[in-house]
Amino acid sequence: MTIAVQAQQKDFFHDVTELQPEPVPAPTLTVQLKPxxxxxxxxxxxxxxxxxxxxxxxxxxxxxxxxxxxxxxxxxxxxxxxxxxxxxxxxxxxxxxxxxxxxxxxxxxxxxxxxxxxxxxxxxxxxxxxxxxxxxxxxxxxxxxxxxxxxxxxxxxxxxxxxxxxxxxxxxxxxxxxxxxxxxxxxxxxxxxxxxxxxxxxxxxxxxxxxxxxxxxxxxxxxxxxxxxxxxxxxxxxxxxxxxxxxxxxxxxxxxxxxxxxxxxxxxxxxxxSITPAYLGIRSAFERLKNEGIVGIPEGLGPRKIFEVCGLTDSMNIDTASGGDGFLEGV
Ligand SMILES: C[C@](O)(C(=O)O)[C@H](CC(=O)O)C(=O)O
Structure with missing residues (x-):
């Protein structure tokens, strides 16, 4: 079975099947890539x-x-x-x-x-x-x-x-x-x-x-x-x-x-x-750590929140959809 891939690059369709000597039989998988x-x-x-x-x-x-x-x-x-x-x-x-x-x-x-x-x-x-x-x-x-x-x-x-x-x-x-x-x-x-x-x-x-x-x-x-x-x-x-x-x-x-x-x-x-607010935020947290012995991160803002911002759910879904069992019971 041959799969023809049509990739939309830039604003055009480049049909790579044009390169084939014979017409390509179905099925045709169309992948649209818009860079x-x-x-x-x-x-x-x-x-x-x-x-x-x-x-x-x-x-x-x-x-x-x-x-x-x-x-x-x-x-x-x-x-x-x-x-x-x-x-x-x-x-x-x-x-x-x-x-x-x-x-x-x-x-x-x-x-x-x-x-x-x-x-x-x-x-x-x-x-x-x-x-x-x-x-x-x-x-x-x-x-x-x-x-x-x-x-x-x-x-x-x-x-x-x-x-x-x-x-x-x-x-x-x-x-x-x-x-x-x-x-x-x-x-x-x-x-x-x-x-x-x-x-x-x-x-x-x-x-x-x-x-x-x-x-x-x-x-x-x-x-x-x-x-x-x-x-x-x-x-x-x-x-x-x-x-x-x-x-x-x-x-x-x-x-x-x-x-x-x-x-x-x-x-x-x-x-x-982002760099200046990051500086301010990091500095005030470090000051608190230095002076009070604790960073003082607001309640509810655990590691999970940061990981969620960084695609935690997507990563878990990919693993599960691929048949992995690492996240069936969550994290
Ligand atoms: C736009 C710039 O090239 C940058 O690196 O963000 C810098 C910003 C800055 O250092 O003030 C630039 O304006 O040269």
């Missing part, structure tokens, strides 16, 4: 909503975003560097750190909220950018941003940033675009510029227009210093979709999701939405 990248691309193309992405940095923070039903998530490089390396966002995380974290998060539920991930500078010249894009595609990442900071980069909301020249930036964007096209991937290419501090607003618009001309899907002007600038950038680049990075207490004044939507932004990331 996260295609779903994110569709949200951008077919709606005018603001795609709100809480910043996540590990499995648990991603699970919380999923528990609350966010439609997309953002993997922060700052948070990944802090949690995986215990270091500051100073260009210390490399492709392996970023890709490994993104792959785990993006596949907690491959059909869950698409993940946009930080790709910093692309981690080197055109070949490294190409390798990075290929690895993000293989990791089921739906979108990524790549920037024009020098390799010894730093967080976009710190002073003293330096950017590469326009030609080198264009080379990064070109390498990314060529790779996604060569791999026939819908991954959303977000061009970021950090040129505001060093060269001013007009240079940022020039760089983003150059990235757009090379086929970048979305623009990100990092570190707006006023709301007027943010509003103006949307107008200057319309109808190209723009992403807004809201780092509370960073360089940009506070902008709510409602305001960002009114301004016309299409994606909004909150890089520190």
């Amino acid at each position: 996260a990248a295609s779903r994110l691309r569709r949200m951008l193309r077919e709606t005018d909503e603001l795609i709100i992405c809480p910043g996540v940095y590990d499995g648990l923070s991603a699970r919380v975003a999923m528990e609350l039903g966010f439609k997309a998530m953002y993997m922060t490089g700052a948070g990944t560097t802090a949690s995986r390396l215990g270091m500051a966002d100073l260009g210390l995380a490399q492709l392996h750190d970023m890709k490994t974290n993104a792959e785990m998060i993006a596949n907690l539920d491959p059909y869950g909220p698409p993940l946009i991930a930080d790709m910093d500078t692309g981690y080197g010249g055109p070949l490294m950018v190409s390798k990075s894009v290929q690895q993000y595609i293989q990791a089921n990442v739906a979108g990524f941003h790549i920037e024009d900071q020098i390799q010894n980069k730093r967080c976009g909301h710190l002073a003293g940033k330096k950017v590469v020249g326009l030609e080198e930036y264009e080379m990064r964007i070109r390498a990314a675009k060529l790779t996604k096209d060569r791999l026939n991937s819908d991954i959303v290419l977000i061009a970021r510029t950090d040129a505001l501090q060093q060269h001013g607003y007009d240079e940022c618009i020039k760089r983003l227009k150059a990235a757009r001309a090379l086929g970048a899907d979305v623009g990100l002007l990092e570190g707006f210093t006023t709301k007027e600038q943010a509003r103006q950038a949307v107008k200057d680049l319309a109808p190209w979709p723009l992403l807004l990075n809201m780092v509370e207490n960073g360089a940009t004044p506070l902008i709510t999701t409602k305001e960002a939507h009114e301004m016309g932004f299409r994606i909004m990331i909150f890089s520190f939405a």
Whole structure:
């Protein structure tokens, strides 16, 4: 018996039976796979909503975003560097750190909220950018941003940033675009510029227009210093979709999701939405442990609750449905 598999990849049907010399007899099993990248691309193309992405940095923070039903998530490089390396966002995380974290998060539920991930500078010249894009595609990442900071980069909301020249930036964007096209991937290419501090607003618009001309899907002007600038950038680049990075207490004044939507932004990331609350929560628990000899976790919040957030029921169901007897009596 032959089983024909129809896989819906990107927006088309690729019928692999076309490759067979003879018509394939029934039964036909149709597997519809809509990669996260295609779903994110569709949200951008077919709606005018603001795609709100809480910043996540590990499995648990991603699970919380999923528990609350966010439609997309953002993997922060700052948070990944802090949690995986215990270091500051100073260009210390490399492709392996970023890709490994993104792959785990993006596949907690491959059909869950698409993940946009930080790709910093692309981690080197055109070949490294190409390798990075290929690895993000293989990791089921739906979108990524790549920037024009020098390799010894730093967080976009710190002073003293330096950017590469326009030609080198264009080379990064070109390498990314060529790779996604060569791999026939819908991954959303977000061009970021950090040129505001060093060269001013007009240079940022020039760089983003150059990235757009090379086929970048979305623009990100990092570190707006006023709301007027943010509003103006949307107008200057319309109808190209723009992403807004809201780092509370960073360089940009506070902008709510409602305001960002009114301004016309299409994606909004909150890089520190989980790492700072995690720091506060962990610190206060540790302080209590140090001072009072007990952590003081609220009643009812046992290990099971955390495991449930992390897919306990799904795991038990898989085991039972497979004939396993490990969970017949629960846990
Ligand atoms: C968006 C960002 O790349 C991130 O890693 O989340 C950082 C956030 C930050 O460190 O403030 C950035 O803005 O550079």
